[in-house]
């Protein structure tokens with residue numbers, strides 16, 4: 001089972017390039033395409049188009065939009081290729097399998113791209129990267145982005161908690177997490193920076209989405225993430241623009257946990273990739289059907305303590321990247337905590353993540369009549 005989770009970006013990519021060959025007998029017109037990153041030609045976004053005779057349905061599986069989360073994503077992509085692709089009808093269902101939307105982040109075990117941009121805050125549909133979207137973030141700058149070398153985890157915790165408590169009074173409880181996670185386009189060295197223009201990775205994906213929606217009637221996407229939500233139950237997350245309620249989707253997919261990305265259910269995001277696909281459909285391909293969701297494999301849990309722990313390591317890792325650490329030990333502790341947030345090593349966690357993924361694949365694909 002552990003062998004499903006690759007050790008390195010290179011191992012993950014090599015496996016993908018090898019195993020897409022196994023799909024060729026079924027989709028004989030399939031082809032691999034690649035986009036090497038500017039300035040890092042050893043790192044690339046790679047994808048397989050497996051096209052059917054009748055372009056009716058397209059199933060998109062994508063990984064590593066948040067680079068570090070791509071190791072779990074790679075395992076889930078392999079589950080799809082091993083156990084689900086073979087059950088789809090190659091006459092009328094095509095595949096677009098995307099290995100590593102953010103290969104630099106995956107290689108360097110970070111969520112962000114080389115410009116420190118969170119790509120899931122960079123898909124701004126109207127192209128206006130407004131610095132004004134998140135006024136609460138500006139109030140919280142001292143908490144979210146300390147500008148000094150980071151200390152050891154233990155030494156940083158008390159001052160961090162003191163600032164969290166202070167900021168719960170003003171601007172208010174709940175608004176800290178909401179402000180952090182919404183994203184921002186004003187502070188290039190801050191956490192959840194969504195960029196001030198579309199990134200190269202984003203432009204590659206935007207082109208693929210336009211091609212996909214032009215060619216296919218029904219578009220289904222599952223994008224792989226880790227880090228948020230309950231530890232023992234993967235969350236299927238759906239952009240708020242999808243018209244179906246989470247309760248209805250949960251019943252339809254026979255899967256226990258479906259949530260909308262909004263402040264009442266999960267959290268609000270500006271510039272997220274899933275919502276972009278719906279907006280593109282609405283603007284340019286109004287007759288097409290879209291369902292774009294994310295699988296979010298929770299790690300720390302969803303208690304208040306877990307949310308504070310997640311925010312703490314997000315802040316400290318960003319501080320480490322921009323300002324360095326006070327000691328090698330501090331750096332080591334920060335990196336270990338960051339790994340625990342996005343790539344848990346425990347076998348029990350990994351087994352459950354794989355089981356949840358299979359259950360959700362089965363439920364979603366069956367509900368749309370995609371499995372034979």
Ligand SMILES: [Zn+2]
Pocket residue numbers: 066069120224225226227
């Ligand atoms: Zn993510």
